[in-house]
Amino acid sequence: MTALVDQLKGGLDAPICLTWELTYACNLECVHCLSSSGRRDPRELTTDEAKAVLDELQELQVFYINIGGGEPMIRRDFFELLDYSIERGIGVKFSTNGAFIDAEKAERLAAMDYLDIQISLDGTDAVTNDAVRGEGSYDTAIRAMNHLRDAGFGLFKISVVVTRHNVDQLDEFKALADSFGAQLRITRLRPSGRGADSWHDLHPTNAQQRQIYEWLLAHGDDVLTGDSFFHLNALGEEPLPGLNMCGAGRVVCLIDPIGDVYACPFVIHDEFKAGSVRDEGGFARVWKSSELFAELREPQSAGACASCGSYDACQGGCMAAKFFVGIPLDGPDPECVGGHGEAAMLAASASTKPRPMMDHSKPARVATPDRVPVTIGRR
C-alpha cells in the first residue's frame, strides 16, 4: 500500500469527487436505479439553496462535481445552476439519460467550458438496454449522442453499468464510443436503491467477473471505471489501474436532492447519512466534523477477511454492496472472487438485510375501482 493511499484514507480537507443528485424526478425508472428515483421530492433544495451550496464548494476548492439524479435536466434551473457552478471555477460532469438533449440544448452545452456529459447506456442494442432502462431509452440515448456529435461537443462519455446481460458487449460498447469520438466508462452494478431487487438477477456471474477483469487489464487505460472494480484485483497479480481503495467519506461523498449528505452515491440509507447541507455550518461542517465520516477515516478492520491472502488486493470490496445484501461491513464482498460472498449472504438473515430508504419510485398502477382513473403513473 502506498503512503498516498494511507493519507487519502485519513480523509482530505474537502472531497475530490463529490456527487450531487439534483433531483429524484426522472422520466425513466431503471430497474437498478441507485437512488430509487422517479418522483420529485417536495423538499428538494431550492435554486437559492443550491447556489449557497455551490458558494461553499467554491470556498472549499472543490474542483469539479458530478451531477446526477434522477434526471438532472428535469430541473427548471438546471442551466442556471450549471452556469453558476462553472463561473465559480467548479467544473461539472453530469449524468443524463439524454431525453432532454435536443439540437438546441446540445449547441448550448457545446458552448460551455469545464463541462463533461455522461450519457447512460446499458446495452449496445435496444433489447438489452431497454430491458433495464425502459422502453425507448436506447433510441433516446443514441439521439442525444447524435445531437452532441453534430453540435461539436467533443469528448462526451458513455456510461455503462455492467450486468450479466451486457458483459459480452464490452467490445461493442468500446466500438460505439469510438464511433462517436466519445470515451467509455463502465461501472459496477450495486444492490443499492431499486438495485436491491434486481441485483440477484443482473449481477455478473463468477466467470463473467474474470471476463471483466481481463477486459479491463487489456483496455483499462482507455476506459474510465470510477475505480469501481477494485474487488476484482484478487483475481491476479496485476492490479487494475486506479487507487484500489474505498473512498466513501474520505475522498468521496454524495449530496442528495434534499441536501442530505451520504458517504457515497451507493449508500442512500440513514446508516450512512452524515448530516445535511441545511444544518448549521452547512456542507463544510458535515464533511469536517460528522461522526460517521470520522469513523470511516479510521483504519478499518479486515474482520472476516483478515486470514485471506487476498485482502491487500481487494480491500474487502465495496461497503455498499455488503450492506444492502445484509453482510456485515467487515465481511466479504457479495461478489468476492474467492467465493466467500455466497456463504456470507446465506448466513445473513432476513433481519440483517436493510430495506432501501428514500424510495421515490413512481407508484405502480393498481386497479382501484373506487377512484377516478388518472393518466400519470407507470407506463
Next chain:
Amino acid sequence: MTTTTRPRLLDRRLALHPQVALRPEPFGALAYHYGNRKLVFLRHPDIVRVVNSLDEHDTLSDTLRACDIDEARWPSFERALTSLTASEMLHDRTG
C-alpha cells in the same frame, strides 16, 4: 542541421500553469488543471513551497536554494517536478 538541446530541468525557468489551482491538504496539496482536467497530488509540503515560489526566482536550482532544500534531496525534487511538467501543471515561463 541544427539541434536544440533542452536545458536540464534545474536550469529551466518554470511556473505554475495559469489554469492550475492548488488546494492545500495535510500531505501537501492537490493540483487541478482546468485545461486538461488532470488531478495530481503534491506529496510533500516542501514540494508545494517550491512550486509556489518558482515565480520569484530565475531557475529551478535558484528556487531550491532559496527554499533551503538540501542538495541531497534535489534529485527527488527533479523527479517530482519532471512529472509535473509532463502533466502540464508546470510550464516554461517566458517572462
